[in-house]
Amino acid sequence: MIRVAGLSVSYGAVRALRDVSFDVPTGQVTAVIGSNGAGKTTLLRTISGLVRPAAGSIDFDGLELVGLRTEAIARRGIGHVPEGRGVIEEFTVLDNLRLGSLHGRGKLAAGLETQFELFPILASRRKQHAGTLSGGERQMLAMARALIAEPSVLLLDEPSVGLAPIVTRDVMTTIRELCVDRRLTVVLVEQDAMSALQVADRAVVLHVGEVVADAAAEVVRADENLRHYYLGVAT
Amino acid sequence: MDAFLTSRNASDVLHGLVNGMVFGLVALGLVLIWRATRVLNFALGAMATAAAYLGLGLLSYGVGFWWCFLLCIPAGMAIGALTERFLVRPLYGKPEINPIVAMVGLLILIEAVVGSIWGTRQRSVIPPFSYVDWHLGSNPVALSPLAVFQIGCAVVMALAVGALFRFTNLGLQLRAAALAPEVSRLLGVRVSRMLTLGWALATGVAAVACVIVSSGFISGLTPSGMEGPFAAGFIAAAVGGLESPVGALVGGVSLGILEAFVTDYWSPNLVLPVSLLVLVVVLVVRPNGLFGHQRVRRV
Numbered sequence: 001m002i003r004v005a006g007l008s009v010s011y012g013a014v015r016a017l018r019d020v021s022f023d024v025p026t027g028q029v030t031a032v033i034g035s036n037g038a039g040k041t042t043l044l045r046t047i048s049g050l051v052r053p054a055a056g057s058i059d060f061d062g063l064e065l066v067g068l069r070t071e072a073i074a075r076r077g078i079g080h081v082p083e084g085r086g087v088i089e090e091f092t093v094l095d096n097l098r099l100g101s102l103h104g105r106g107k108l109a110a111g112l113e114t115q116f117e118l119f120p121i122l123a124s125r126r127k128q129h130a131g132t133l134s135g136g137e138r139q140m141l142a143m144a145r146a147l148i149a150e151p152s153v154l155l156l157d158e159p160s161v162g163l164a165p166i167v168t169r170d171v172m173t174t175i176r177e178l179c180v181d182r183r184l185t186v187v188l189v190e191q192d193a194m195s196a197l198q199v200a201d202r203a204v205v206l207h208v209g210e211v212v213a214d215a216a217a218e219v220v221r222a223d224e225n226l227r228h229y230y231l232g233v234a235t
Numbered sequence: 236m237d238a239f240l241t242s243r244n245a246s247d248v249l250h251g252l253v254n255g256m257v258f259g260l261v262a263l264g265l266v267l268i269w270r271a272t273r274v275l276n277f278a279l280g281a282m283a284t285a286a287a288y289l290g291l292g293l294l295s296y297g298v299g300f301w302w303c304f305l306l307c308i309p310a311g312m313a314i315g316a317l318t319e320r321f322l323v324r325p326l327y328g329k330p331e332i333n334p335i336v337a338m339v340g341l342l343i344l345i346e347a348v349v350g351s352i353w354g355t356r357q358r359s360v361i362p363p364f365s366y367v368d369w370h371l372g373s374n375p376v377a378l379s380p381l382a383v384f385q386i387g388c389a390v391v392m393a394l395a396v397g398a399l400f401r402f403t404n405l406g407l408q409l410r411a412a413a414l415a416p417e418v419s420r421l422l423g424v425r426v427s428r429m430l431t432l433g434w435a436l437a438t439g440v441a442a443v444a445c446v447i448v449s450s451g452f453i454s455g456l457t458p459s460g461m462e463g464p465f466a467a468g469f470i471a472a473a474v475g476g477l478e479s480p481v482g483a484l485v486g487g488v489s490l491g492i493l494e495a496f497v498t499d500y501w502s503p504n505l506v507l508p509v510s511l512l513v514l515v516v517v518l519v520v521r522p523n524g525l526f527g528h529q530r531v532r533r534v
Contacts, residue, residue, distance in 0.1 A: 048421060074423040086418040088411060099411050102404055103423030145422070 001026050002047070002153065002185070007056030009042050009209075016042040017209045020056070024153070024202075027183040029175060031200035031217060033193040038206040040189040041083050044155045047187070048080045049073045060153070075103050079151035083158050085142040089131030093122055096130050096145050104149025111148040118174070119144050136167040143174070153185045154178070160192045168192065172199045197221045246377035247495040253382050253447075254467075255491020256389030260444035261461075261468025262475060262483035263393065264437035269477045271413040271433035273331075274323060277338040280465030281345035282318065283441035286311030287449055287456060288353050290442070291360050300363055307442045315438025319431045349458040357455040360446075385447045392443045393484055396436065400480070409433055444468075467494070470510050474517045476527025485526065 002024035009017040017039045024030045032040050045051040047058055049070040058065040065073055074080070087096055097115060101108045116123035119140040125133060130141060139159055146154055156175065160168040176199040178184045190196035197203055203220040205213035213226050220226055239245055261279065268276045276282075290307030294300065322341065326334045364380040400406035411419040412429035419426050441461075448464055449456040471490045475482025493513065494506045501509075517525060 050417065050420070070420040071423050071425050074421055080421045082418065082421060086415065086421070088415045088418065090414055091411070095407060098404070099407055099419070099424070100422055102408065149423070 001061065002187070003057075003059040004043075004047070005057050005059070007043070007046060007058065008054045009039070009046055009051055010054050015209055017046070017053070020206070020209070020211050022204045022211060022214045024185060024187055026152075026185050027179065028201035029179050029186040029188055029199055031193075031196035031203045032187060032189045032206060033191070033196055033203060033220075034206035036191070037208070039209040040191075040206055041157055042209075043206070044080065044082075044157050044187065044189055047073075047155060048078065071103075074149075077105070077150075077152040078155065079146035079149055079153065080155040081142045081146050081157060081159065083161070085138045087130040087133070087138050087141050087145070089129065091130055092127055093130055093133070093141055094126045096141055097122075097148055100145035100148045104151075106148070106150045108148075111150070115144040115148050118147070135162045136164070136171075139163060139167075139171055143171075147178070151184070153187070155187045155189075157189045158191060159188070160190060160195055168195055172196075175199055193227070194221075240376050241371055241374035243499065244496075247499050248492055249377040249382065251492030251495030252488065253385050253491070254464075254494060255488035256386055256393075257444045257447050257464050257487070258467040258471045258491050259484040259487025260389055260392060260440050260447075261464055262472035262487045263396065263480055264441040264444070265468060265472040266475075266477055266480050266483045267396075267433055267437035267440070269472075271409070271430050272319070272323065272327070274334045274338070276437070277335065277465075278318070278341040278345060279438065279441050280445075280461030280468075281342045281349075281458075282314045282438050283311055283445040284456075284458060284461045285345050285349055286314055286438065286442035287445040288349055288458075291358075291446065291449060291456060292353060294360065295358075300361075304362075304446055307446050308439045311442030312435035312439040315434040315436070316431050318438075319434035323434070324427070324430075346458045353458070355458055357457050357460075359455045360449045362450040366451075381450070385450065388443055388447055392440055396440060397480070399436075405432075409436075466507075467491075467510065470514050472524075473514055474524060476521075476524025479524065479526035482524055482526025486524070 005021045007017055007020040008015065020043065032043060034040055042051060046053050047065065049065065049068055053066060056066070060076065060078065063076065097112060098108060101111050104111070121137055122140060122144055125137065130138065133141060159171050163171065172195055175186055175188060179186050188196050188200060197217045197220060200217040203213070203215060203217045204211055205220060205226055213220055264279050265276060268274055286307050289310040290303045293303045293306065318341065322337055323334055326337060362381060362384060364384045366379050366381040368375040368377055368379045370376065400410060408419070408424045409429050409432060412424055412426045413433065416426045444464065445461055448454055448460060454460060467490055468487060471486035472483050474490065475486030490510060494510065497506050497509050
C-alpha cells in the first residue's frame with residue numbers, strides 16, 4: 001500500500017499541493033481526478049521522485065520514498081507512464097520494451113511474450129520506430145514498457161489524452177483487467193473523470209492542490225455536488 | 236591497377252584517410268558529449284593530450300608501446316569522467332554560455348599543466364611499425380605499416396563504440412539517457428552515471444586519436460598538438476551533423492581527404508579556408524549537417 005501523508009509541493013511561490021493525504025490500497029485502481037491545475041500530475045511526479053516535496057511523506061510498504069532518487073523508486077517496483085506517454089521516438093518498439101525490462105524483475109523474452117499477448121498490435125510493430133506509431137499505439141507501448149518491468153504499482157498520467165473514445169474505452173478496460181488479473185495497484189490520473197470513475201475502486205478529488213474528496217469511486221460518481229463543482233460534469 | 240595505386244590521386248586519398256580517421260574520432264568524441272549533455276567540449280583535444288601524456292609518458296620508463304597505448308584509454312576515460320562529475324555537472328541547467336566558458340578555461344589550464352609537468356618540447360613516440368611506404372614494383376604506394384596501424388586503430392575504435400551503442404544494454408541506456416533523461420529515470424536508468432560514462436567514452440576515443448596523431452613520424456607529442464586535429468574534428472562534426480556518430484566519422488574522413496587534395500594541388504595554407512567554406516556551404520544547405528535531421532513528430 002502507498003500512504004501519502006501531509007504532502008506539500010511548491011514551484012517557487014506557487015503551492016501546487018497543500019497537505020495532501022490519502023491511501024492507495026494494494027490491488028485496486030485509485031483514480032486521482034480534478035480540473036486543470038489541480039495538482040494531479042505534480043502528485044504522480046512527487047511519488048516518482050521527479051519533484052521534491054516541501055513537506056510530507058510517501059510510505060510504500062514501509063519504505064519512505066521521499067528523498068529517494070527517481071531511478072531507485074522505479075527499481076523498487078513503481079512504474080510510471082508519464083503525461084504524453086514518454087515513448088522514445090527514435091527507438092524501435094522493441095528497444096523501448098528492452099529498456100523497460102532492464103531494471104525490472106522478469107526476463108526480457110518472457111516479458112515480451114506477455115506484453116505482445118496483452119497488446120498484440122505491438123508485436124507487428126516491433127521493428128517500427130515509436131515516433132511513427134499512432135496515439136493509441138503509443139499509449140499501449142508506454143504501458144507495455146512500464147508493465148514489462150513487472151511493477152507492483154503503476155502510475156498512469158492521463159492515458160486518455162488525445163485518444164478516440166473507443167480507444168480510451170479499451171485502455172480503461174485493460175487497466176481494470178490488469179488490476180483484477182495481476183493484483184496490480186494502479187494510480188490513475190485522469191481529466192476525463194467519468195471514464196476513470198468507471199474503472200476505479202477509489203477516487204481522490206483534487207482541487208487547486210487540496211484533497212476535497214477521498215472515497216469509494218461509486219460514492220464520488222453519485223455525488224452531484226462533487227461532479228458539478230470540481231469535475232465539471234453536467235448533472 | 237598498380238598505376239592507379241601509385242598515382243598521385245590514390246596517394247592523396249590514402250594520406251587523407253589517416254588524418255581523416257583522426258578527425259573522425261575527435262568528431263565522434265564531440266558528438267557523444269553533445270548528444271549526452273548538450274555541451275560543446277572545446278577542451279576535448281587538450282583532455283586527450285593529457286591522457287596521451289599519462290600513457291605514452293611511461294615510454295621513457297621503459298614500458299612497452301602497447302601497454303602505454305592501452306593505458307591512454309582508461310586515462311582518457313578517467314579525465315572525461317572527472318571533468319563531467321566535478322566541472323560540468325554543476326553547470327547543468329545554467330546559462331548555455333557557462334559550460335562553453337568552462338571548457339575554454341579547462342583547455343588553457345590543461346595545456347599549461349601538461350606543459351609545466353612534461354615540458355613543451357616535442358616528445359617523439361615511436362610505435363613498433365615502419366613508416367616507410369610499401370612499393371609496387373619500383374613505385375611507392377602511399378601506405379606504410381604505420382599508416383595501416385593508425386587507420387586500423389581508428390576503425391577498431393569506431394566499430395567498438397558503434398557495437399557498444401547498437402548491441403549492448405549499456406549502449407541502450409546511454410542512448411536513452413541522452414535522448415530522454417526523465418523517462419529513462421522513470422525506467423530505473425541511472426542517468427547521471429550514464430552521462431559520466433558518455434564523457435568518459437568520448438575522451439577515451441579522443442585519447443586514441445591523440446595517440447594516432449602523436450605516433451606519426453613527424454608530429455610527436457606536444458601539449459598543443461591536438462589543436463589542429465581538434466579544429467578539423469570540430470568542423471567534421473558540424474559537417475556530419477552534431478547528432479550523428481556516423482556523420483562524425485564520414486565528415487572526418489571526407490575532410491581529411493579534401494585537405495590532402497587541397498594541400499597537394501593548391502597549398503597547405505588553403506586547407507583551413509577551404510574546410511571552413513565547406514562547413515558554411517553545408518550548414519546553409521543542410522542546417523543540421525549532412526547526417527543530422529530535425530525531429531519529425533506525428534501529430
